[in-house]
Amino acid sequence: MLIVGPNRAFLAYISAVLPALGxxxxxxxxxxxxxxxxxxxxxxxxSAAKGEARMADVLRKALWLHVRKPEEGLVVTRGVARxxxxxxxxxxxxxxxxxxxxYGSGRAAFAQRLAHQILVRMEQRGEAPDDRVQDQVARSxxxxxxxxAVWPKVTPEQVLYRLLSDADFLxxxxxxxxxxxxxxxxxxxxxxxxxxxxxxxxxxxxxxxELNDLIERTASLGHLVVDxxxxxxxxxxxxxxxxxxxxxxTVLGDLAQGTTAWSARSxxxxxxxxxxxxxxxxxxxGFRVPGTVLDYAARxxxxxxxxxxxxxxxRAGAGALDVRRVADVAAAAVEAAREALARPGSVGLIxxxxxxxxxxxxxxEAGLDAALLGPESDGTARLLIxxxxxxxxxxYDHVIVAEPAAIAAAEARGLARLYVVxxxxxxxxxxxxxxxxPAELAS
Numbered sequence: 001m002l003i004v005g006p007n008r009a010f011l012a013y014i015s016a017v018l019p020a021l022g023x024x025x026x027x028x029x030x031x032x033x034x035x036x037x038x039x040x041x042x043x044x045x046x047s048a049a050k051g052e053a054r055m056a057d058v059l060r061k062a063l064w065l066h067v068r069k070p071e072e073g074l075v076v077t078r079g080v081a082r083x084x085x086x087x088x089x090x091x092x093x094x095x096x097x098x099x100x101x102x103y104g105s106g107r108a109a110f111a112q113r114l115a116h117q118i119l120v121r122m123e124q125r126g127e128a129p130d131d132r133v134q135d136q137v138a139r140s141x142x143x144x145x146x147x148x149a150v151w152p153k154v155t156p157e158q159v160l161y162r163l164l165s166d167a168d169f170l171x172x173x174x175x176x177x178x179x180x181x182x183x184x185x186x187x188x189x190x191x192x193x194x195x196x197x198x199x200x201x202x203x204x205x206x207x208x209x210e211l212n213d214l215i216e217r218t219a220s221l222g223h224l225v226v227d228x229x230x231x232x233x234x235x236x237x238x239x240x241x242x243x244x245x246x247x248x249x250t251v252l253g254d255l256a257q258g259t260t261a262w263s264a265r266s267x268x269x270x271x272x273x274x275x276x277x278x279x280x281x282x283x284x285x286g287f288r289v290p291g292t293v294l295d296y297a298a299r300x301x302x303x304x305x306x307x308x309x310x311x312x313x314x315r316a317g318a319g320a321l322d323v324r325r326v327a328d329v330a331a332a333a334v335e336a337a338r339e340a341l342a343r344p345g346s347v348g349l350i351x352x353x354x355x356x357x358x359x360x361x362x363x364x365e366a367g368l369d370a371a372l373l374g375p376e377s378d379g380t381a382r383l384l385i386x387x388x389x390x391x392x393x394x395x396y397d398h399v400i401v402a403e404p405a406a407i408a409a410a411e412a413r414g415l416a417r418l419y420v421v422x423x424x425x426x427x428x429x430x431x432x433x434x435x436x437x438p439a440e441l442a443s
Contacts (some may be wrong), residue, residue, distance in 0.1 A: 003028045004240060006058035006228040008395040013379050031236055032202065034243075035209050040199030044261035049185055049234025050203035051262040052272060054177050056165050059210050062163045062173035063154070067098055067106075070150045076118050076142050083121040084116065093117070094150055099204040105217045106152045114146065156211035160204065161195035164188050206235035208241075218242040228392055229253040229270055233262035237273035243313060249276050259413045259421045284309050288395065290317020293429045296441075297422035303440045304416040323431040327400050330355075330362040332408065332432045336400045337368055337383060340428070345397025346382055350421045352406040353387040358404065360385050392420050405435045415440060426441035 003026060005011045011028040033037060049055075074085040082130050091328045093113045097106045115137035119129045137143060141233075161167050170183050178186070192198045197359040200208065212218070224244035226232070230253040232240070241249075251270060255263075286294065291313035291357070298310050326332035333349055349370070351359050356372060363370040363385070371381035373390055386394065388407045401407075401421055408414035417440065422429065 001026050001117060001223045001225065002243065003225045004370045005226065006231060007358050007390060009373055009379055009390050010227070012084045012392055031203070031232060031240075035202075035205040035236070035239055035405065036200070038117060038200060038202040038205060040204075042199045042201045042203070046185055048180060048203065048233075048261040050201075050207060051235050053234035053238070055207060055235055056161075056210055056238060057177050058170075058174045059159070059207060060072055060214060061175075062169070063159055063211060063214050064099055064152055065169070065172060066159070067094065067102075067151050068147070069096055070148065072146070074114055074118070074142060074146050076137055076140055078122070078137075081125070083118045084166035085121075089117065089372075090114070090146070090150070090352070098110075100217060101352070101374055102213075103154070107147065107153065110151050111143055113316070114138070115140075121400040121428075126397040134232060134411050144389055154215070155195070157198070158193040159211050160207055161198060165191035174188065176405050196336050199410070203233065203235070203311045206233060206239050209239040210235060213239075213242050218245075220246040221376070222247045224249040225252070226250070226274075227252045230255050230258040230264045231260045231392075232264070232270075233260070234269075234273045237270060238275070239331040241275035242272065245275065249274060249278070251276075253280070255414060256301055256308055257423075258305075259411065259417045259420065260387075261393070261412065263413065263416070269331060282309065284311050286311055287314045287316065289313055289423050289424065290315050290320035292319075292321040292429070294423065296321055296323075296429070297419055298424075299441055300415050300419045304413070304419055313402055320425070323437075324425065324433075325430050326434055329432050329434050330359055333359055333400055333402050334362055334366045334368065336430045336432060337370070340430070341383060343427075344397065345427055346384070347400070348386050348394070348424060349392075349395030349402065350385050350386045350388055350391050350407075350409055350424065351402040353389055354410070355402065356385055356387045357407070388417055388421050391424055395424050395426050397425075397427040398430070399428070399434065400430045402432050403435060404431060404438070404441060405438055408438045408441075 005028065007030055011030065015028065047111060070087060070090040073087040073090055073279055076083045078437050094110060097110055101109065115134045119134050120130050163173060165188050169189055170187060176185050221243050224240060224247065224250065226240060229251045251274065255265065260262060294313045301310060324332065337347055337349055339377050349359060360370060360372045368383060370383040370385055373379055373384050373386045404418055407419045407421060411417060
C-alpha cells in the first residue's frame with residue numbers, strides 16, 4: 001500500500017497513527033517523492049496548461065514522431081552468405097508495430113522481427129538456425145544501424161526537451177490538440193543547452209512520468225491511498241493511476257480546499273484521470289471541527305466552492321470561536337499561545353508564510369518553547385508555528401490564526417487556503433487580525 005500526501009509534514013503527522021491501525025506494510029510519499037523533486041519554477045498558468053489531460057495526447061504523438069519511415073532495406077552477412085530484406089518489407093514490419101505497443105518494447109520487437117525474417121531467408125537456403133542465431137542477428141551491426149535510424153532509443157527527458165524547445169516539433173505533436181496560443185505558452189523562451197541541464201518543474205515531472213510509461217510500463221501497487229487529491233493535476237493523477245492499474249484506490253479530499261492552479265472541480269474527473277470507476281460519497285456531517293468554527297469557515301464556501309453543500313458539525317462548539325481585532329498581531333499571538341498552553345492539548349499558530357520567522361522570534365523572546373513546522377519537521381512539539389501553506393491535512397486542539405487577510409492575499413486561491421487554515425481546530429479557534437478581515441469572511 002502506498003499513501004500519497006500533500007507534503008512531508010503531513011506524512012510525518014500521520015505516520016504515528018498508522019502503526020496503531022495494525023498496518024505495517026505501508027509506504028508514504030508526496031507526489032514529488034514519486035515523480036521527482038522539481039528544480040525549477042514557472043508561471044502558474046503554464047503549470048496549469050501542462051497539467052491538463054490533453055497533454056497526454058501531445059506526449060504520445062511527440063514520442064512516436066521519433067519513429068521514422070524506413071527508406072532502405074536490410075543486408076546481413078553471415079560468413080560468405082548475404083541475406084536481404086527489401087525496403088518495403090522493413091516498412092511493413094515497422095508499420096505493424098508502430099503505436100501498438102510501448103515504445104521501448106516496440107523497438108525491441110522491431111529488431112527481433114527483422115532478425116526473424118533474416119532467419120526465414122536462411123531456412124530457405126537449407127540452413128537450420130535456432131533462437132541463438134536470431135538473437136545474434138538482432139544484435140548485429142546492420143540491424144542496430146537500421147534500428148537506430150528508424151526506431152531510435154530515446155529518454156523521456158530528450159523527448160520533453162525537444163517538445164518544449166522546438167516550435168516545429170511541438171506544432172506537429174500538438175496539431176488538433178492545442179491551439180497556437182497554447183503552444184506558444186508552453187515553449188521555453190530560453191531553452192537550456194541540453195536535456196541534461198534543464199531545471200524541470202513540478203508540472204514537467206508529471207509529463208516525464210507519462211513519457212516514461214509510454215516507453216516502459218510502470219509497475220503497479222496493490223492499493224493506493226491519495227489524500228488531498230483535489231490539489232493534483234490531471235497529469236499527476238494519471239501518474240498515480242498507473243501505479244494502481246491492477247489494484248484499488250481510496251481517494252480523499254475536499255474540493256473547497258483546492259489551492260493549486262490546477263485544483264480539481266469534480267471528483268468524477270479525478271476518478272477518470274486515475275483510471276478508476278468508483279463511487280463518490282460527499283461527506284457533509286463532521287465531528288472533528290466544532291460547529292461554531294465550521295460555520296465561520298463556511299462563509300467562504302460560496303466563493304471557493306459554490307457547488308458544495310454547506311457542512312455541519314455534530315458538536316455545537318459553544319465558545320470555541322474567538323475573533324479579535326488587535327493592535328499588534330505578533331504580541332497578541334504570544335498571549336493567545338500562552339492562554340492555549342494553559343489548557344490540555346496541542347497548539348498550532350498558523351501564520352502567513354512570510355511572517356513565520358517573525359512569529360517564531362516573538363514566541364522565543366517571550367520564553368515560550370515553540371517549533372517552526374517545515375517540510376522535513378516531525379511536528380511533535382506541543383506548540384507549533386505553521387506556515388499557512390503547510391497546514392493542509394493537519395489538526396490541533398487549539399488553533400490561533402494570525403492575520404487572515406494576509407493569508408488570503410498571498411496566492412491566487414488564497415481564500416481556499418484560508419478555508420483550510422480555519423478548519424484545523426479540534427477544540428478552539430482564535431482569529432487575530434489588525435487589518436480588515438476579507439470581505440467574504442466578514443459577511
